[in-house]
Amino acid sequence: MANNNKTNNNGAALGFEQTLWAAADKLRGHLDAAEYKHVVLGLIFLKYISDAFQERYDDLAARRGTDYTDPEDRDEYLAKNVFWVPPEARWSRLQDNAKDPRIGILIDEAMAAIEKENTGLKGVLPQNYGREDLDKRRLGELIDLIGTISLGDSASRSRDILGRVYEYFLGQFASAEGKKGGEFYTPQSIVKLLVAMLQPYRGRVYDPCCGAGGMFIQSERFVEEHQGRVGDIAIYGQESNPTTWKLCKMNLAIRSIDGSIGPYAADWTT
Numbered sequence: 001m002a003n004n005n006k007t008n009n010n011g012a013a014l015g016f017e018q019t020l021w022a023a024a025d026k027l028r029g030h031l032d033a034a035e036y037k038h039v040v041l042g043l044i045f046l047k048y049i050s051d052a053f054q055e056r057y058d059d060l061a062a063r064r065g066t067d068y069t070d071p072e073d074r075d076e077y078l079a080k081n082v083f084w085v086p087p088e089a090r091w092s093r094l095q096d097n098a099k100d101p102r103i104g105i106l107i108d109e110a111m112a113a114i115e116k117e118n119t120g121l122k123g124v125l126p127q128n129y130g131r132e133d134l135d136k137r138r139l140g141e142l143i144d145l146i147g148t149i150s151l152g153d154s155a156s157r158s159r160d161i162l163g164r165v166y167e168y169f170l171g172q173f174a175s176a177e178g179k180k181g182g183e184f185y186t187p188q189s190i191v192k193l194l195v196a197m198l199q200p201y202r203g204r205v206y207d208p209c210c211g212a213g214g215m216f217i218q219s220e221r222f223v224e225e226h227q228g229r230v231g232d233i234a235i236y237g238q239e240s241n242p243t244t245w246k247l248c249k250m251n252l253a254i255r256s257i258d259g260s261i262g263p264y265a266a267d268w269t270t
Helices: 016-029 033-067 074-078 091-096 103-117 136-146 154-158 161-183 188-198 214-225 242-253
Strands: 203-207 233-238 260-262
Touching: 016 136, 016 161, 033 074, 033 091, 033 103, 033 136, 033 161, 033 242, 091 103, 091 136, 103 136, 161 242, 188 214, 203 214, 214 233, 214 242, 242 260
Parallel strands: 203 233, 233 260
Antiparallel strands: none
């Protein structure tokens, strides 16, 4: 019998993006797309860095008795370019408390703790999960569903699972918002065409209204596809909408892309 389970070019089975979207869409009973995209994408980002952290933690714990490694040593994570996740912010804690009416507050505390421990994320992560208009039961259901998908372990990173989910969600949110969606998302086909025309083999890549950062991501892909060195390009951009700026910073962080992104056009001086 033929296998009808379609896969994309990174070998991962398609389908779970739609499942995640269906769960996220439940939040629309109380929030419009402009608000709930930050709720959902923030949780996906948190799950990603938690998965990467947990994989490194387990490796260090397994070697603790032989080479004196300490899984609670922050420097062990920074050395591998892995975000340090303090105990109160780890996904396992949130998963265990998904049914707790205080889950929104716990998520806000987790986001604040991660920002405190990782200066590159300061002012980036959403911290409004505890507000009254956010359905905590549905929020808990979303956490349970996201918890079933590996996003940040090495196997998932090699297939860019998170990048795929992130781009899918950005596209869906843009569709849900209509014309306003263009503020943070340009269709991938258009971005790919623009990058192909620019041919950014080396030098600066600058986007004066960068939205969620799609131009930067596609530029690095272009360099890799043409056997160039990613280090030969430098990322610069600016975004006047502060919430879209946060999306861009998260979008680049999940791919370990370094860039100088000005949060407000009026403040751009570099």
